[in-house]
Every structure is written in structure tokens, then in C-alpha cells.
């Protein structure tokens with residue numbers, strides 16, 4: 001139970017109440033089917049081996065074919081890889097590669113962490129593996145919350161939570177996280193400056209922000225791209241800044257010690273279709289004649305990692 005892991009915090013009680021309400025009243029048409037899927041998961045011994053790129057949850061299940069069929073009801077699996085009950089889930093993203101880029105720059109020992117836009121909680125597992133005491137993840141996409149519940153079936157109650165909430169749902173009560181992650185979310189926000197200010201307010205003084213987001217190539221570091229309709233086939237990308245502009249946004253939000261730790265182009269090896277994510281992926285979003293451009297003619301995805309403190 002999340003409340004027991006951080007007792008006496010009004011903020012924690014509020015988000016738990018909000019999350020329960022959201023689940024109980026969510027209108028998503030697939031919710032009954034997903035809940036039924038979770039009930040079909042086989043009995044298993046609870047285990048959580050988190051010291052590896054592919055976190056391994058649960059003891060080995062006998063009928064892996066049946067387990068695969070059940071877990072495929074929660075398709076598409078985007079963040080991983082994961083190993084549940086001895087079954088490897090080859091996800092759309094090699095999220096372990098992103099984690100390798102991030103973990104060199106941060107220490108999480110006994111930290112309380114907030115992960116905004118946490119997906120199915122894959123990175124939360126890696127954070128616990130790196131010594132975090134508690135990870136509160138939030139993500140408004142209900143399917144990812146269902147995938148997290150599936151993971152919990154195998155791991156039991158470990159200190160990695162995924163609540164069906166968006167950042168704008170979070171209460172204004174004071175809370176002081178040691179580290180706040182926002183990876184792959186900023187470009188989905190219509191007001192990125194407000195997003196950064198909100199991160200600032202969720203940190204304790206001296207706490208660390210880990211921001212990962214799309215940026216423009218180095219030669220366009222002061223620019224701002226506002227896609228006309230879609231960016232790499234995504235409808236909900238509002239703006240992609242150059243790195244100088246991104247650093248300025250962070251500074252204006254009150255963050256300090258801002259370090260542009262890493263800039264890496266996303267490749268079709270890092271983000272790809274697999275048997276666990278059978279829709280189209282990055283390869284189909286790029287210009288077939290020029291892999292440095294998206295289908296819409298914009299620069300192909302490059303991701304930057306910004307570390308800063310409050």
C-alpha cells in the first residue's frame with residue numbers, strides 16, 4: 001500500500017483517493033475485459049529481480065504459451081523488456097537503453113521518486129533496482145496501469161506504483177520528492193513552461209529533476225519547431241525545442257545546476273515493432289528516402305537528457 005510507505009502525507013492520501021475514484025468510474029470500454037484478463041493470470045511465487053536490464057518478476061510459470069495468450073490481451077506492450085513468470089516480453093522500446101543513458105548521471109539511493117508519464121512502470125522497477133525507496137508513477141493511459149497490475153501479480157507489493165493520473169490531476173498540497181522524472185512527456189504538453197514549473201514545485205529544495213524529451217538538431221539549438229499537424233505521425237506533439245531553448249525554459253522555471261547530460265538520436269533499433277507491439281513504429285514514421293527526416297519532413301527524433309536541481 002502506497003499510503004503505508006509514506007505515511008502522514010496529505011498529498012499521498014489525496015492521490016490515492018483520486019486514483020481509486022478514477023479506476024472505479026473510468027469509462028474506457030476495454031476496462032472490464034482487461035480486469036478479466038488480470039484475473040486469468042496463473043498462480044505464481046512472488047519474486048522481483050530488479051538488478052538487470054530485463055527485470056524478472058515472479059517464479060517460472062509452467063504453461064508459457066497460455067501465459068503469453070493472456071498477457072497479449074494487454075497488447076500493445078511498449079516499455080520494457082520485461083520477464084514475467086519466465087516469459088520474456090519484447091516491447092516496442094528498448095527502454096533499458098534509455099535507462100543506461102540516464103543512470104550514469106543520477107543517484108537514487110533511498111530517494112522518494114515521482115515518475116510523470118511512467119507508462120507501465122518499467123522505469124520504476126529500474127529505479128528500485130538502483131536503490132530508490134519509493135517510486136510514485138502517474139500515467140493517464142489506463143492500459144499501462146493494467147500492465148503494471150499484471151507486473152504486480154508476479155512481484156507482489158513492491159514500492160513501485162502506477163496511478164491512473166495525469167500531472168494536471170495532482171493536488172496542490174505540499175509534497176517534496178527527492179527526484180522527479182519526466183521522460184517523453186514535455187512535447188505532449190501544450191504549455192511546456194508550466195510543466196517545468198510544476199516539476200519544480202513537486203521537488204524538495206535541492207531535489208533533482210530528470211527530464212528527457214525530443215529536441216532539434218544541434219545547429220537549430222535556439223529554434224522551436226511547432227509541427228503543423230503531426231510529428232513522426234504523432235498527433236499530440238505540440239512543440240520541439242532546440243537544446244538552448246530547452247535549457248532556458250528550465251532556468252525560467254526556477255531550476256538550477258542545469259546540465260545537458262546526453263543527446264541521442266532515436267534509432268529504429270531502439271523503437272520498433274515486435275510480436276508484443278504489432279502496430280507500426282518509428283521505421284514507418286521516417287521518410288523512406290531520408291532517415292534523418294520524419295514523414296512530414298521534420299528532423300527525425302533526437303532525445304535530450306537534462307538534469308537540474310531545485
Ligand SMILES: C[S@@+](CC[C@H](N)C(=O)[O-])C[C@H]1O[C@@H](n2cnc3c(N)ncnc32)[C@H](O)[C@@H]1O
Nearest residue numbers: 116117118119139140141166167183184185188
Ligand atoms: C512517450 S511516453 C513516455 C513513457 C516513459 N516515460 C518513457 O520515457 O519511455 C509518454 C507517456 O506520458 C503519458 N502522458 C501523456 N500525457 C500526460 C500527462 N498530462 N501527465 C502525465 N502523463 C502523461 C502517456 O500516457 C505516456 O505513457
